[in-house]
Amino acid sequence: MRERLIDLLIAAAVTAATTFPAIWYPPFHPGAVVLGLFASVPLIWRRRAPVLVALVTGVATTWLSLIQMLPDMPYGQLVATYTWAELASPAWRIASIVATTAGVVFSLVMPQEKPPSFGYVGLMFVTAYALGAGVRARRDRIAFLEERTLRLVEEQAAAAGNERARIARDMHDVLAHSVGLMVVQAEGGASVVRADAGRAEAAFDAIAETGREALVQLRHTLGVLREQAPEPAGVDAIPSLVERARRTGLDVSLDRVSLPTVDPVVGATAFRVVQEALTNVVKHAGARRVSVTLSLSDRLDVCVRDDGRGGDAVFGHGLRGMLERVQAVGGTLRTGPRGDGPGFEVVASLPVGGR
Incomplete structure (x- = not known):
């Protein structure tokens, strides 16, 4: 129940941050609002289907980038990256790394972003992945110690x-x-x-x-x-x-x-x-x-x-x-x-x- 509430709060915060530019700055872009919802609302189910949620939010985020309506940071995709780095199996993590890298490069190349943007955005995704991998390693370590304690007992x-x-x-x-x-x-x-x-x-x-x-x-x-x-x-x-x-x-x-x-x-x-x-x-x-x-x-x-x-x-x-x-x-x-x-x-x- 506690994790469910946390996911709802994260999804709400990311939705507000992603759709804010399309709603606040004229002219109003209903398509951008819809894409912003697809790039954020699926985070409610991020623990149940981390790879699928990352795919949906990634496609929507890339689309927002192509129409120049992406906010300063791809909030939804960063949270999704953190989640699959923590919860996905090794095979799915490799596939997600390849897909995320391709999506990020495509989102930067097609709008003809400047070179510094590559390092800035890449650093954000590397940090999100590192945080998720660190949590996964800590959880695995705790499980190992619990199993070892049980075996010693x-x-x-x-x-x-x-x-x-x-x-x-x-x-x-x-x-x-x-x-x-x-x-x-x-x-x-x-x-x-x-x-x-x-x-x-x-x-x-x-x-x-x-x-x-x-x-x-x-x-x-x-x-x-x-x-x-x-x-x-x-x-x-x-x-x-x-x-x-x-x-x-x-x-x-x-x-x-x-x-x-x-x-x-x-x-x-x-x-x-x-x-x-x-x-x-x-x-x-x-x-x-x-x-x-x-x-x-x-x-x-x-x-x-x-x-x-x-x-x-x-x-x-x-x-x-x-x-x-x-x-x-x-x-x-x-x-x-x-x-x-x-x-x-x-x-x-x-x-x-x-x-």
Whole structure:
């Protein structure tokens, strides 16, 4: 509504300025008045059809010039030039430049205007075009910044969602592993508390150590929420996982090579894969023996195999979270029954340097 009112006011002002000479100075020229109306009134629709309005006003302006009834400035055609420079598409702008240039030259040559008029009129049209192009560039810049802001907001929301998912996976890994081991150790300690006090004491000591380790890892995980740098466990902490699993009665073997420094996120991922795999073995598999193997070629390969009843079992959210964590660093994960006998295996292949 506001733009419509502005266009009406511009058209009214241009109409008055264009028709004034034909009305005010005798003799009265009705033809010049009609041409003046055609050179100004179409500006009401300049935003809807900028090129068509420029064509109509341009023809009328040229005609006024030929009959020597053009006012000091071609007001309507200047406004039309500003408008198509701002709103027209690139192809229509090129066509309008050619047509406007031809019309201006024709309007100056045919009445045999003096050379200074060429520079004066040309400067007016160049200025009108430059103003329109400047407004168009500013509008495009604003649209670009708005789109960029929207994209940044979406990226921040996605990053926040990924971070929440990562924290949820860490919490699941820590709690499921530690609480699972504590339950198994507590059940074992309670069953031998009278028959073998030494084994019961060792089981309860293991429960306390597992609980302390869980608290440390929870503090590291929740440190992200306090804007503290987390200290994720890495490859070097895998032997402690194996040792805690042994205390539950499992026969756990660890075969690893001397690993170079790997990306901290990859190291944390390898740690979580082994942690989740051992937790599933302790809680679900009913296995006696477990082997944990770390090997290195161009990638870090992590393999956890048991001899339990894993089969085709799917252990809740743990394997899905493990897959998400491995894929996040650009790795691959394979889980399923062992091909060389009974049991279940988890095999992860991770890039040494991270994604």
